[in-house]
Amino acid sequence: MRFQRRYWLFERLGWAVLILVIAAAAAGIFAGGPLSAAAAGGAAVSAEYERFARRGVDTRLTVTLSAHGTLRVQGADGFDVAAVEPRPAAVRSDRGGLAYDFATGDGTTTVTFRLTPRRWGMQHLRLAADAGAPATLDILVYP
Numbered sequence: 001m002r003f004q005r006r007y008w009l010f011e012r013l014g015w016a017v018l019i020l021v022i023a024a025a026a027a028g029i030f031a032g033g034p035l036s037a038a039a040a041g042g043a044a045v046s047a048e049y050e051r052f053a054r055r056g057v058d059t060r061l062t063v064t065l066s067a068h069g070t071l072r073v074q075g076a077d078g079f080d081v082a083a084v085e086p087r088p089a090a091v092r093s094d095r096g097g098l099a100y101d102f103a104t105g106d107g108t109t110t111v112t113f114r115l116t117p118r119r120w121g122m123q124h125l126r127l128a129a130d131a132g133a134p135a136t137l138d139i140l141v142y143p
Contacts, residue, residue: 043132053141055120058082061113065129069102074126082114117141
């Protein structure tokens with residue numbers, strides 16, 4: 001009977017761990033849920049993104065630029081850019097990253113990037129518009 005009680009205790013602990021993992025997955029801790037949604041902002045730039053991603057699976061990054069249309073992205077070497085909407089007028093290498101030029105007109109511009117993580121671990125993106133303070137995005141990429 002002593003062995004049976006230990007087995008029941010082990011079984012209940014296993015069920016509790018399983019329920020916690022399922023609840024965490026439903027909440028978005030493994031990507032694609034309410035806990036995964038994040039936002040960051042800097043001077044003249046703000047971003048909405050998922051803080052948890054999976055290696056090899058596209059993730060969306062939505063950036064809002066104020067009046068001027070140059071977006072500088074640093075730390076994107078851990079990502080492949082699958083798509084940029086709207087298409088930039090020009091893309092160039094700039095200060096250890098990339099600079100995207102958009103035709104903004106007088107208002108704000110919303111740009112959507114589809115990024116595919118190339119490696120797992122903590123990835124840090126820095127987004128800046130012109131000479132303003134950058135927005136830092138921390139994305140945990142699961143294998």
